[in-house]
Amino acid sequence: MNNILKELSFNFNSQFDGFALSIKQTLPTKGITGIFGHSGSGKSTLLRLISGLENSTTGQLSLNGNVLFDSNHKLNIKPEKRRIGLVFQDSRLFPHLNVQQNLAYAHKRCLHKQLNINDIIDLTQLKPLLHKKVTLLSGGEKQRVAIARAVLSEPELLLLDEPLSALDNQNKALMITLLLDVQRTLNIPMLYVSHSLAELQQIADNLLVMKQGNIEHFGPIHPIIHALNNTKETLQQTSLSLIVKEHLPEYGLTSLQLTTDIVIYLPLQSNTTVANDKTLTPKKIRCYIAASDISISRHEATDSSIVNHFQAKILDIQPQNNTVLITLTCAEQVFYSSISLWSAERLSLSLHDLVYIQFKASAVHSLADIGEL
Amino acid sequence: MIENSLFENSDLIALFTTLKMALVTTVILMVIGTPLAWYLAKMKSRFKIAIEAIVALPIVLPPTVLGFYLLIAFSPQHLPGQLWQSITGQQLAFSFSAIVIGSIFYSLPFVVQPLQKAFEQLGDDVLEAGAMLGANSLDRFFTIVLPITKASFITAASLGFAHTVGEFGIVLMIGGNISGETKVLSIALFEHVEAFNYAKAHLLAGSLLVGSFVVLGLIYLLNYSKPTTVHTKNEVNN
Numbered sequence: 001m002n003n004i005l006k007e008l009s010f011n012f013n014s015q016f017d018g019f020a021l022s023i024k025q026t027l028p029t030k031g032i033t034g035i036f037g038h039s040g041s042g043k044s045t046l047l048r049l050i051s052g053l054e055n056s057t058t059g060q061l062s063l064n065g066n067v068l069f070d071s072n073h074k075l076n077i078k079p080e081k082r083r084i085g086l087v088f089q090d091s092r093l094f095p096h097l098n099v100q101q102n103l104a105y106a107h108k109r110c111l112h113k114q115l116n117i118n119d120i121i122d123l124t125q126l127k128p129l130l131h132k133k134v135t136l137l138s139g140g141e142k143q144r145v146a147i148a149r150a151v152l153s154e155p156e157l158l159l160l161d162e163p164l165s166a167l168d169n170q171n172k173a174l175m176i177t178l179l180l181d182v183q184r185t186l187n188i189p190m191l192y193v194s195h196s197l198a199e200l201q202q203i204a205d206n207l208l209v210m211k212q213g214n215i216e217h218f219g220p221i222h223p224i225i226h227a228l229n230n231t232k233e234t235l236q237q238t239s240l241s242l243i244v245k246e247h248l249p250e251y252g253l254t255s256l257q258l259t260t261d262i263v264i265y266l267p268l269q270s271n272t273t274v275a276n277d278k279t280l281t282p283k284k285i286r287c288y289i290a291a292s293d294i295s296i297s298r299h300e301a302t303d304s305s306i307v308n309h310f311q312a313k314i315l316d317i318q319p320q321n322n323t324v325l326i327t328l329t330c331a332e333q334v335f336y337s338s339i340s341l342w343s344a345e346r347l348s349l350s351l352h353d354l355v356y357i358q359f360k361a362s363a364v365h366s367l368a369d370i371g372e373l
Numbered sequence: 374m375i376e377n378s379l380f381e382n383s384d385l386i387a388l389f390t391t392l393k394m395a396l397v398t399t400v401i402l403m404v405i406g407t408p409l410a411w412y413l414a415k416m417k418s419r420f421k422i423a424i425e426a427i428v429a430l431p432i433v434l435p436p437t438v439l440g441f442y443l444l445i446a447f448s449p450q451h452l453p454g455q456l457w458q459s460i461t462g463q464q465l466a467f468s469f470s471a472i473v474i475g476s477i478f479y480s481l482p483f484v485v486q487p488l489q490k491a492f493e494q495l496g497d498d499v500l501e502a503g504a505m506l507g508a509n510s511l512d513r514f515f516t517i518v519l520p521i522t523k524a525s526f527i528t529a530a531s532l533g534f535a536h537t538v539g540e541f542g543i544v545l546m547i548g549g550n551i552s553g554e555t556k557v558l559s560i561a562l563f564e565h566v567e568a569f570n571y572a573k574a575h576l577l578a579g580s581l582l583v584g585s586f587v588v589l590g591l592i593y594l595l596n597y598s599k600p601t602t603v604h605t606k607n608e609v610n611n
Contacts, residue, residue, distance in 0.1 A: 052504075053504070053505075078504070078509070079501075080504045080505075080507050080508055084505070085505060086501075086502075088498075088501075092499055092501070093502075094499060094502070094521075095521065096517075105516070109507035109508055109512075111507075150505070150506075153506045153507055
């Protein structure tokens with residue numbers, strides 16, 4: 001009987017100083033949707049328009065069937081009435097309140113109060129910090145409080161505006177694990193803005209790419225990341241999401257299942273902050289391999305120290321100045337290899353050729369390496 | 374008993390009139406000064422500078438100039454005075470109400486400026502955070518703005534009160550010297566000096582000096598122990 005559309009629909013046309021925004025899109029309000037773009041692409045402005053903090057626009061906005069903004073009908077629901085949460089880049093905790101009081105501030109103003117504040121404190125591991133002044137917290141702790149506080153307002157949609165950009169690599173990995181836990185446990189749809197594709201690769205289910213105030217791409221995360229390989233504006237890479245086969249601590253490796261016969265080795269993940277997914281078994285790991293880290297051979301290098309090598313078929317060859325971007329496929333998984341033009345000519349590569357791709361385990365990056373790019 | 378005390382009866386009445394005037398003025402100043410300071414802190418209009426200059430005028434203007442114009446405005450021959458008389462049935466000039474209104478103009482910058490500065494420093498960041506947690510504008514004012522800028526409110530109220538207590542020229546111009554109505558401590562002191570009663574003058578002047586010092590000392594003490602913690606836009610997480 002519940003026919004309410006679970007989607008966010010917006011159509012904004014704004015003109016700011018030296019910057020125009022023109023976007024129209026419908027997004028499903030489930031899982032985590034990443035919004036990627038370089039500085040000045042309009043991604044943070046989009047979040048402010050959705051939240052209602054920015055109103056200088058024309059257009060429409062609706063969330064799950066409720067119209068929140070319509071310039072034609074002069075309708076503009078105030079931010080506090082929209083049931084949309086926002087985690088800011090700089091946490092914006094209230095300096096006159098301690099951690100517990102910051103959390104209580106949100107919980108007190110929540111109309112439904114379906115969440116138990118202690119459950120959220122446990123989920124975000126904030127118990128030891130409850131009585132601390134927020135000015136004494138580290139960057140990672142502040143963002144944990146900010147996320148818990150936003151969750152306690154029980155939003156229909158949670159917006160996150162570069163929430164990890166000020167954190168170090170270790171804290172980034174911990175926070176991504178935490179956010180995935182929060183999302184899966186509470187099932188809160190999230191829009192996650194970042195200029196780090198590596199971060200989004202780890203967390204987002206879908207990806208929306210913005211450029212100069214317009215939407216360039218939208219779709220499932222891995223195909224969109226692969227589509228960006230042709231723009232050369234991001235690191236050319238193969239984006240993967242594979243099931244863990246086994247951990248090999250004696251070798252410091254973890255193997256992922258590509259096919260029944262082929263595994264991909266990467267540095268050991270069992271002791272790192274792999275998403276603590278309680279619902280999905282077996283466990284999946286997201287990882288990426290830079291196109292420049294995958295090499296191509298006509299023969300399988302079985303006597304090489306490189307642990308990952310398997311056969312793949314060439315789908316596409318794109319010359320790019322003095323390099324060549326080669327798209328290959330193995331068991332329906334697409335791989336990207338960037339080699340020199342000289343190597344491509346030397347190997348006489350052509351479409352549909354069967355070749356061997358090879359890459360070291362250390363070339364496969366996962367959560368622990370998130371801040372490197 | 375009063376005659377035997379340090380202060381003359383008329384001085385005690387002047388003290389009571391002064392405190393009453395300062396208290397009423399401070400309360401009214403906080404009520405009208407807070408939204409005015411907020412407006413000045415947030416407005417981006419070109420008129421902002423003009424309004425700021427008008428608010429700050431009493432700092433540089435001789436009190437007698439302000440008192441002279443207010444005296445003319447309060448007289449029954451001019452609209453404000455006529456309006457007051459038609460509503461209350463009483464003359465405005467040389468009344469307690471007149472010196473309160475004069476004090477409001479005179480002490481306005483001492484209340485508005487510290488609040489405006491605090492509101493400017495506060496920025497919009499924490500207020501936006503409050504809105505995103507479901508707090509409406511009034512809720513945000515009382516639960517975010519007021520606690521964070523508490524020290525500035527204390528400073529504004531204390532300065533407004535202390536400055537009003539020390540008024541002379543403007544009160545003399547629009548209030549005259551009516552005991553129990555418009556005669557305040559500074560005027561009583563002037564009377565003692567004119568009468569060469571330096572002992573009484575010393576007593577009043579010393580009391581005002583010590584009183585002002587205590588008020589300012591308390592402000593600094595409060596601001597020292599509870600500094601205004603402002604979340605600025607430039608805050609960077611470590």
